Amino acid sequence: MSVPRFVGLDVGGTTMKAGVVDDTGQVLSSVSLPTEAHLGQEFGLRRMAETIREAVKAAGESWANIAAIGVATPGTMDIPAGIILDPPNLKPWRNVPVRQYIAETFRLPTAFQNDANAAAFGEYWCGAGKGVHSMVLFTLGTGVGGGIIIGDQVIEGEHSHGAELGHMKIEMTQPRQCGCGRWGCLEAYASATAVVRRTHEALHRAPGTSSLQRVLDERGELTARDVFDAAEAGDALADRIVEETTFYLAVGAVNMMHTIDPNMIVFGGGMIAAGETFLHRIRKHIQELAFPVPAAHTQVCFARLGSEAGFIGAAACGRQLYRRSQS
């Protein structure tokens, strides 16, 4: 085919997103359908195929031009086998042979990857990391995920546990318990969930000192966004929570700078809506914590592809598979 196109599919707990991209990463279509994991994995597989078909249709593209497909899913998974094992966010699915199903349905080369790894590969290909040799992505949402890319290679690990960046242990003396059940993980400090929990604790320790107390009283709950907004508006308690969060993220970043030593550290996910001040604070802490040479030369920035990073990266994995088969 003269102009190869690639389809990427990003399977999430709530929605499946798919799109067609061209050989430069340009997005030609972007569609989404509800995942409805509760309807079971047979339904889920058919829904994946349906979302892919919708994406190709929306792009007005001939199937003859589709060179490969990439599918990204949350874990747990066996990446080389192409299987989702026991995904906490896709219950009650279990041992789902995603790659085989998609490859057989469309009779096309099909890549399979962890969703955060795929997002990192997307940013590396045509987002924040375009043109660099290596990059580490932290995704900041309900949890903290990540992806490590070195020279066009996704570091997926030998047991599909590469780049579980939220589960670096950064505290031993007073470790917080993480959603994973273990203690002292970065995610227990720096996820949106952790920001809200730490804010609740601070409000409890110093009642009546923060504008967030009124938000909490009125709405009965807080979001990380509330905390960032209050900090921006000058609330001292919120500001301290945000400041500490940027310190924790800097610790995570520096641990990658002292082990992977990439060209670039990228932060993505919902929490980067906190804005440039948030990024500046992370950078400031990195300067204090890192060795001088990586501190001076490692780029630290926000992701650029937003919620499309997953399917663009999945497509990039499909493209890589296709190109390797051509060379």
Next chain:
Amino acid sequence: MSVPRFVGLDVGGTTMKAGVVDDTGQVLSSVSLPTEAHLGQEFGLRRMAETIREAVKAAGESWANIAAIGVATPGTMDIPAGIILDPPNLKPWRNVPVRQYIAETFRLPTAFQNDANAAAFGEYWCGAGKGVHSMVLFTLGTGVGGGIIIGDQVIEGEHSHGAELGHMKIEMTQPRQCGCGRWGCLEAYASATAVVRRTHEALHRAPGTSSLQRVLDERGELTARDVFDAAEAGDALADRIVEETTFYLAVGAVNMMHTIDPNMIVFGGGMIAAGETFLHRIRKHIQELAFPVPAAHTQVCFARLGSEAGFIGAAACGRQLYRRSQS
């Protein structure tokens, strides 16, 4: 040449070690000369060449069979440039063009690598990691160093700061100060120096409770070896220090298992003289701290090449350079 040989040189603060190895990593000679860094870097470069010549001579090998040379040195360094920059262990050297000097002296392909990275590559080629796809080495001595190998590739980083494993930050609340001047680094907890410091602190807090107090009173100083020996002999205070040390090392190992996710974690360096009990304790903590899949499948073991790992690994880097030039 029909049987290519490789020379590896490992430049240390006290001695330079060199040896000739064959294409399977078999050591054909092993020599050492004092570094005498204080005599200056011009002397140092000549001493490197002299050590290499001695190694070839000791192997009874013809120079015509030497296919490549590899040189490993401590940092700080610019690996792609082949230069030692400002090495704390080789004062007063500064900006020493090692690779160029050796390549021009011997007119042979010459590789240059960080010493801990080289040791890791040596273990990967023909030591503990022989046959695995990926491996992380922790070297436990005065400091904590390391190397990361993934699929025949040394992760040296974009700014020659890859695998500075001793400078992962593992503690925020009560961080110890590290020899690097920063806080909370693994090395500040788990190096031989840190073991001795933590023992001194424990003796100070609980005077008269440990057999180590007598050793200290008699000799005026303690070594990490004293602490491990006392623990082995049943001293409770020493046992607690050793137990905590294995916990810290397990934290370091797990952080690599959740980011690199290698086939194998290897511990090397002088401190592994502590023996199998030490290794068992590290493994036990890893089982508690890591995700189930990497906990079940990641091999955790001691290095096998001892103090020859550095020059064998340097030779392996030379061999890699040679093989790439042949393919």
